[in-house]
Amino acid sequence: xxxxxxxxxxxxxxxxxxxxxxxxxxxxxxxxxxxxxxxxxxxxxxxxxxxxxxxxxxxxxxxxxxxxxxxxxxxxxxxxxxxxxxxxxxxxxxxxxxxxxxxxxxxxxxxxxxxxxxxxxxxxxxxxxxxxxxxxxxxxxxxxxxxxxxxxxxxxxxxxxxxxxxxxxxxxxxxxxxxxxxxxxxxxxxxxxxxxxxxxxxxxxxxxxxxxxxxxxxxxxxxxxxxxxxxxxxxxxxxxxxxxxxxxxxxxxxxxxxxxxxxxxxxxxxxxxxxxxxxxxxxxxxxxxxxxxxxxxxxxxxxxxxxxxxxxxxxxxxxxxxxxxxxxxxxxxxxxxxxxxxxxxxxxxxxxxxxxxxxxxxxxxxxxxxxxxxxxxxxxxxxxxxxxxxxxxxxxxxxxxxxxxx
Amino acid sequence: xxxxxxxxxxxxxxxxxxxxxxxxxxxxxxxxxxxxxxxxxxxxxxxxxxxxxxxxxxxxxxxxxxxxxxxxxxxxxxxxxxxxxxxxxxxxxxxxxxxxxxxxxxxxxxxxxxxxxxxxxxxxxxxxxxxxxxxxxxxxxxxxxxxxxxxxxxxxxxxxxxxxxxxxxxxxxxxxxxxxxxxxxxxxxxxxxxxxxxxxxxxxxxxxxxxxxxxxxxxxxxxxxxxxxxxxxxxxxxxxxxxxxxxxxx
Numbered sequence: 001x002x003x004x005x006x007x008x009x010x011x012x013x014x015x016x017x018x019x020x021x022x023x024x025x026x027x028x029x030x031x032x033x034x035x036x037x038x039x040x041x042x043x044x045x046x047x048x049x050x051x052x053x054x055x056x057x058x059x060x061x062x063x064x065x066x067x068x069x070x071x072x073x074x075x076x077x078x079x080x081x082x083x084x085x086x087x088x089x090x091x092x093x094x095x096x097x098x099x100x101x102x103x104x105x106x107x108x109x110x111x112x113x114x115x116x117x118x119x120x121x122x123x124x125x126x127x128x129x130x131x132x133x134x135x136x137x138x139x140x141x142x143x144x145x146x147x148x149x150x151x152x153x154x155x156x157x158x159x160x161x162x163x164x165x166x167x168x169x170x171x172x173x174x175x176x177x178x179x180x181x182x183x184x185x186x187x188x189x190x191x192x193x194x195x196x197x198x199x200x201x202x203x204x205x206x207x208x209x210x211x212x213x214x215x216x217x218x219x220x221x222x223x224x225x226x227x228x229x230x231x232x233x234x235x236x237x238x239x240x241x242x243x244x245x246x247x248x249x250x251x252x253x254x255x256x257x258x259x260x261x262x263x264x265x266x267x268x269x270x271x272x273x274x275x276x277x278x279x280x281x282x283x284x285x286x287x288x289x290x291x292x293x294x295x296x297x298x299x300x301x302x303x304x305x306x307x308x309x310x311x312x313x314x315x316x317x318x319x320x321x322x323x324x325x326x327x328x329x330x331x332x333x334x335x336x337x338x339x340x341x342x343x344x345x346x347x348x349x350x351x352x353x354x355x356x357x358x359x360x361x362x363x364x365x366x367x368x369x370x371x372x373x374x375x376x377x378x379x380x381x382x383x384x385x386x387x388x389x390x391x392x393x394x395x396x397x398x399x400x401x402x403x404x405x406x
Numbered sequence: 407x408x409x410x411x412x413x414x415x416x417x418x419x420x421x422x423x424x425x426x427x428x429x430x431x432x433x434x435x436x437x438x439x440x441x442x443x444x445x446x447x448x449x450x451x452x453x454x455x456x457x458x459x460x461x462x463x464x465x466x467x468x469x470x471x472x473x474x475x476x477x478x479x480x481x482x483x484x485x486x487x488x489x490x491x492x493x494x495x496x497x498x499x500x501x502x503x504x505x506x507x508x509x510x511x512x513x514x515x516x517x518x519x520x521x522x523x524x525x526x527x528x529x530x531x532x533x534x535x536x537x538x539x540x541x542x543x544x545x546x547x548x549x550x551x552x553x554x555x556x557x558x559x560x561x562x563x564x565x566x567x568x569x570x571x572x573x574x575x576x577x578x579x580x581x582x583x584x585x586x587x588x589x590x591x592x593x594x595x596x597x598x599x600x601x602x603x604x605x606x607x608x609x610x611x612x613x614x615x616x617x618x619x620x621x622x623x624x625x626x627x628x629x630x631x632x633x634x635x636x637x638x639x640x641x642x643x644x645x646x647x648x649x650x651x652x653x654x655x656x
Contacts, residue, residue: 013507320488320515321520322491400458403498403502
């Protein structure tokens, strides 16, 4: 075998003899590679944004939804529709060892009147532990306390969106609002969280003590759902198991009865959301990969032209003792050098484009280091694949015919 | 006897569709070391085919061919390539130099493909070969900046660089004017004087007179095989041209 270094030197030399053409040929690969990298970077950026949204939901969040009670596959019907009570919450608080916090969530919606206008939004009745579970931070004022919750105090915390709608120009803290005609005192404004992973505005909400919402706004004794957080990510699954057995006991379910509630954790919610963006990334990447293949065809085309043009040169090389494998390797090397050069420039270009996108647009592009060497190797593979046919054509030439070629 | 080339009943038949063309009909040829042989003949006489067979560019249909004492028949394509690389130096009518490549790099080309690496310093060997053909000062020049005669000298240097058993020159002066032709032949004569075996294919009787022996071919046979009686010396003829002053175009 001839020395690889010499082969690359010879390939480089003959490519430089036609530098404009070589540059234009690798342009196809440059565009293809940078398109793949930028598209995947945008996809990954979107995924990160979604994941951040999911994380803002809370830390090691566990959500318990009520469900229809069943016994051995026989539904007990609508009457058995089970929700939770404050007693359930108390029992969990007393017995659970793997939870950092647990809060009931009592939902009430309604027209809010106060400040400069009115606004329709959701009111969540929660316990103070909810703030930590869902990672809420206070912007102005203060959270309500355990005592406020126990005494059903009519206090409310406004989400950033609600605060902006009702009190665009003044500090809402200490102001009176009326939720479904019940007067509440605003004791604080929550720090904005932005959109959730699913695109809902998390700041369009009012938080109030759970007992206040249940007794003064909603009535009845049912809690809509429970929010809890596990002590750590590692104990998350065990915490869910513990929660499940406590709730089964509280609901007096016999062995063999199905759960009359559903426990879901943040991970499952996150998976659903990032699945969508993963499909998007894949789709974008595939479309870009098509352009890389088109670039490869460009290389094949030019290499075919080059083989025809250089038939005489091939004849000369054969006559001075090049084996046909030497000719094959020579043309293959040229194709690989072209595509690797294209790949390298494409990578540099894509880094620049991603930087520009992050800096000057709302798009978020994150370049995964893996994609860089994968696309570099892939561009090399494109060179081998599309360079092989022209190279084989060159190697198959007969020295006499090649020397006579005009 | 020290035969560089020996062929026995060498034939070559081409098939053009259904028609068989017998280009060579049994050539028996012995070329001794140090000979200067001219092969003459009209086009279609088979001299180019013989040249291709001797140069291992093509395989004979039948017959035997011993090059430097070794039988060449039945070798693989790669072995043919290696023989061309190590035993034979070609000089063609159209020079056949790589364009946009310096004289030095052109001469180095055969060494690039030499798998034996018997020549330790390719660059030095190429420089020496260029020196031998009188182009020691123009090694960096590209073919398009060299005259026809100079280009052919580069081609001769390339044929020399691998220290071949023979130099095969196929109509090496076909593209050159008379003065330059004689100039190129003086290079061949000089190399031959140094002991290199040269085979020259030409259709010009005048030029064949510079060889030591002429074989004439017709219809695939050797028609005549004779020593040159009154051999011309190129350097002497060249001096006359200089006196004349008429042939200064290159």
